[in-house]
Amino acid sequence: MTQNAILLNQLLNLSQQELEHTKIRFNLNNGHVDPIEVFKTNPEEVNTNWLLWREKNNRFHVGDIVISLVRISNDHYLFTAVKTITKDLGVHNGVAYDADERLESSNFDGRVIVNFHKNFQASVREALKVIDSLEVTEVLPDLFNDNHFPGYDSVRLSYSQLGNIIHNQLFDWNAALENQKAVYLITDKKSGKLYVGSATAERGMLLERWRTYIKNGHGGDVALKQLVNEKGFDYVKSYFQYSILENYNARVDDAIVLARESWWKLTLGSRAEELGYNRN
Numbered sequence: 001m002t003q004n005a006i007l008l009n010q011l012l013n014l015s016q017q018e019l020e021h022t023k024i025r026f027n028l029n030n031g032h033v034d035p036i037e038v039f040k041t042n043p044e045e046v047n048t049n050w051l052l053w054r055e056k057n058n059r060f061h062v063g064d065i066v067i068s069l070v071r072i073s074n075d076h077y078l079f080t081a082v083k084t085i086t087k088d089l090g091v092h093n094g095v096a097y098d099a100d101e102r103l104e105s106s107n108f109d110g111r112v113i114v115n116f117h118k119n120f121q122a123s124v125r126e127a128l129k130v131i132d133s134l135e136v137t138e139v140l141p142d143l144f145n146d147n148h149f150p151g152y153d154s155v156r157l158s159y160s161q162l163g164n165i166i167h168n169q170l171f172d173w174n175a176a177l178e179n180q181k182a183v184y185l186i187t188d189k190k191s192g193k194l195y196v197g198s199a200t201a202e203r204g205m206l207l208e209r210w211r212t213y214i215k216n217g218h219g220g221d222v223a224l225k226q227l228v229n230e231k232g233f234d235y236v237k238s239y240f241q242y243s244i245l246e247n248y249n250a251r252v253d254d255a256i257v258l259a260r261e262s263w264w265k266l267t268l269g270s271r272a273e274e275l276g277y278n279r280n
Helices: 008-012 035-041 043-050 103-108 127-133 159-168 171-177 206-216 222-231 233-239 254-268
Strands: 022-027 065-073 076-088 097-101 112-115 124-126 135-139 156-158 180-188 194-199 240-249
Touching: 008 103, 008 112, 008 127, 008 135, 022 043, 022 127, 035 043, 035 065, 035 076, 035 159, 043 065, 043 076, 076 103, 124 127, 156 159, 159 206, 159 233, 159 240, 171 206, 180 206, 180 254, 194 206, 194 254, 206 240, 222 233, 233 240, 240 254
Parallel strands: 022 065
Antiparallel strands: 022 124, 065 076, 076 097, 076 112, 112 135, 156 240, 180 194, 180 240
16 A cells, blocks of 8 residues: 555445445456356446346345445556446346435546456455555546557557447547548457458448448348357357558548459458358
């Protein structure tokens, strides 16, 4: 603990009496889904589906105050919500409680990063046992989002990351992609198959082109549409990755971009059915 540290409860201002029936849920990557990525796309999914979920054991009771912390990395957590349990729904393996948001601290939801070394296995902990170790390291000016545009040669996005950029209209990404032509690559990380595509003035610039994949998974491309029909949209959401092979400003002739698209299809062999999803 650093000298003159600011503790989380100095912002939340829970009384000693309230802390006696307050619990903290530490939301961590479960091996399949990382809740910090979920939060960036849909904060309410974390603050309801993750926070209020019950498997077998009854973690909370009516009247309990529950705090949601989501691991960002190592010992850094994002505070996302405080809620009061109002009803036990009697559900197991699902969202098991109704809860009201604590309005007094809602301005801090998704904006406070705390440092805490979790040395226990349980996902839920009584607040009194840890509250004095939750040190505030940063209060953000806006809702947490660390997906800053890294440069065209460093773009490699999962479906959920791209969806976050599209749905939340992240300024630096929008500015970088909305007027950009490109040859891009979609990688199916499960099968290893590739799809090479292009963004041109005729088909919409890169941001608009990628927006269609977030909308339906296939963007109107024949083989990708067939894949979605056979394996479902969730397959795309789980396994597709999006990157940029070459980028061009809006003044470059579409014919040049299309020629480079063909070159990459030949180079990567993505027209071969066993290697890729390109059919032209």
